[in-house]
Amino acid sequence: MTKSFIYTYNNFLKNFLKNNYSLEESVFKEVSNHINFFDMPKNSQHGDLSTNVAMMYSKKLNLNPRDLAQKIVNAFNDNKKELFIKKIEIAGPGFINFYLNPTIWQLSLRDILDNINDYGYEDVGQGERVNIEYVSANPTGPLHIGHCRGAVIGDVLASLYERMGYQVTREYYVNDAGGQINQLISSIRYKIKSFLSINTEEDVLIYNGEYIEIISKEILQKYSRAVIEDPDCDEIIRQYSIDYILKLIKNDLKKINIKHDVFYSEKSLLDSGEIPEAIQILKQKGFVYWGKLEQPINQENIDVIDREQELFKSTNFGDDIDRAISKADGTHTYFASDIAYHNNKIKRGFIKLINIWGADHAGYVARLKGSVKALTNNDASVEIILCQLVKLFRDNKPVKMSKRNNDYITIDEVVDEVGPDAIRFMMLFRKADAPLDFDFVKVCDKSKENPVFYVQYAHARIHSVFRNWNETNKKKFDEEISNMSSNFDLITDPNEIDIIKNMSYFPMVIRNALITNDIHKIAYYLHDLASEFHSLWNHGNDHSEMRFIIENKELTQQRLCLIYCVAGIIKSGMDILGVTCPESM
RNA sequence: GCACCCGUAGCUCAGCUGGAUAGAGUAGGUGGCUUCGAACCACUUGGUCGGGAGUUCGAAUCUCUCCGGGUGCGCCA
Known part of the structure; x- marks a missing residue:
């Protein structure tokens, strides 16, 4: 691996500052960590390379910027030949402009060319392990085009970290337990019953995509109508449907070349007893207490039971309120299993964690970061990259994506039309925290744009x-x-x-x-x-x-x-x- | 009400650990294929960087405030 010669200039400059001035610790660190002090000026009158470092540090070193600039210039001039410097000028309030011997560009x-491949x-990273979690969409239906953005960003980030010397694990958290899965199960139970014409009023259909019908038919075929009487009916449905849907999701991811190393099951976390284990760690450190939460503002339609409950002190970590880890019925909250999940990552030896989330989870960031800090006494860090949601259109008309009403723009549709390259690049040609409008018709019609x-x-x-x-x-x-x-x-x-x-x-x-x-x-x-x-x-x-x-x-x-x-x-x-x-x- | 994100050319967006005249695509205008691929290029029109205040030698970039838009704010996941 080779670096650009600009690194040579940088290191020279950094060493000059470190060796000739007594820098405060914070300034020393800042100088060390600065990626690059040199710009390539747009205006050729400002030379081939320029730096504003003299103006950045003159105050911190108690010097006049032009004086500091002159000292830097002298140091570089002493090594004029080795650094291919033709001349150096100080301009304006303290810019230093370098005019280089053209052979530097030929070199x-x-x-x-000699290092073209890398x-x-x-x-x-020097082999440091990093866990990057992305997609992690609930296995309650196939992916739609909106899921792609986080998927592509996570996948590319993982590749970048790999290329930069990190040992990366690409991970998908499968939420195969909890309320939404129960809704999926009851939707399929409903469908099976309706095939048998034995629906009762209690049965409800919540998810209603084409895949629900297919799964229901296949279960009926495999287990016959006796399945509905089976005491393990829900478990049979659960396993069959999650397997099926996960296969759909993996297939979609494959179409846009998204790779994962690990699919981590929430259910397995539950079964292994790691949730109480993780909570116990927080208890021992004094971050869990019994208390009451206030009624949320503007949320009248939510039933809040007035009771004492187990809470995590997320306010210690900048959250607005402390967060519940157990529900009234005694089961744990989603947050509790997420704490255990991240504790599991830590147990697997990761201290650098990155999660890619949709911006609709922004409110969740503080508590999760807090819990990781609390679990590890600040040794491990989790960075959360929020990507704004993709707004979907079909010929200027907004499409409301919902697994419940089956109004999808699927990955299939778009891949078949424009291919994975166009989708990936489109998702990447915008910074993550800006919303992205994705018009299916426009993307397909004007793919050449x-x-x-x-x-x-x-x-x-x-x-x-x-x-x-x-x-x-x-x-x-x-x-x-x-x-x-x-x-x-x-x-x-x-x-x-x-x-x-x-x-x-x-x-x-x-x-x-x-x-x-x-x-x-x-x-x-x-x-x-x-x-x-x-x-x-x-x-x-x-x-x-x-x-x-x-x-x-x-x-x-x-x-x-x-x-x-x-x-x-x-x-x-x-x-x-x-x-x-x-x-x- | 609170938190986070966004507001830059007619439209879609870069630029933000502060730096020298604010950039690209697209739309409008004018040119360029006998010659390495015109899915391209060159020139041109177009901007109070949402408003205001502050910090600074210097602000699109940092701070505060206001306005406008988005997303969240549950013992859902």
Whole structure:
């Protein structure tokens, strides 16, 4: 794994600050942890690299920003040659602008090419285990397109962590116990009875999708009508339907290439006695007490029983109120089993936990984070990434998704129409905490407007250049490339240099995406890189000497290496996003 | 009522551990295929970064407040 040369500048700067100034501990830490102090200015008058570090730290070091800047400049100037610095200027209130010897870009291209398969990735995690939980939709029906967003975000985040040296477990929590499952069971019991025409008034149909009918028929077929008299009827239905629905869900996930390592069953947690065990830990630490909760505001239609109950002190961790862990009927709440579930993750050795949730669970964050802190004395952390809900439309008309009325936009529908790549990229081409409008008709009709094709097209165009070269040279470029020891001295055009600059920034993008958990930054970067490539291509249309394949064989080879790198970075970025990069389309 | 998220070009959105003239797609206008794939490119029109105040050398970015929209607020999961 190689880092961009920008890291060299960063480390030089960081060491300079650490070695020459007595930094307070907090400032020292801040300097150490800062990903990157260097920008590539949009305005070329501001040099090739610039930093505002002198202005950031002048106050903390009790110095005039321009004086601090001058000291930094002197330090860099002492190593001018090794750092390929042509000149450094201090501008405005204290910006430091670096003008670099152009050979740095040629060297950078060499570096990218030599490490093309893992350029930009570093071993940040050093084998640390991380548990990423995503989807975890109740097994009461198939997935719909709205579930996709969290699924894709979780899946991509897991890939990113893997690439950055973490040992990742991708997990799905199966809520196969509790009230909603009971509703599922009674819906199926209703359906079976209605097939037998023996419904009574007590029976209710709550979930009513096509799958309910299929499951009911299959159960009848397998167990005959005697099943309804069987004392274990509910258990038979429970097992059969959950198996069936889970199969549907796994099948849907497979269609958009979502992977999980572990499907963890809530029922197994119940049966294993881990819930009282986890609660006991909290009790011992004094986070559980008996008390009364106040009547919730504006929730008159909810029956609140006036009684003492077991509560978790989530207010200690910033929650609004303490939260119940047992119900009036003596059973545990969902929260209690979630505490036990996260305790189980911790028992399995994870101290870094990440959960992807829909924004409708935002109110649940404080109590869960609190419980994990309480369980582990703050040793383990759980990060919760909330993604805003997907608003679904069908030709501008909102679609209300409900497992109960069977008004779905299924994953099938969309995959069949536009394919998994388009769905995944669309879900990723927006930051997680912004709502996403998903219009089925628009997505299918205008699939070519999906930015995924723009990026894929750049990749395909590059490969078409190789196909051309292979044709005339009667050999394969990608097989030749390992023999090419070019120093890229002919790559000097500003348009070419710009694209090398952009590629040199890829490691910072990846690192930043990891630190902030913002996957969309990778998608935007790739779109931008593709744009620069398309521009370079058309530059060749306007100026024939700027085409990739030209008479000068040496220059042709160097240019092909350049675009080989562009394709390589697009490919490696798209791999993380789980989107394919065809060589022709 | 409380909490969280959002408010940036006509529309859909980037940019936010503060930085130099606010970016892209789309829509509107003008050009570019005898030559590596036009699913593309170049140029152009378009913005009180929701309003106001504060911190700062410097605010779309941080703080406060107000307005507008979304999502939650259960002994459901």
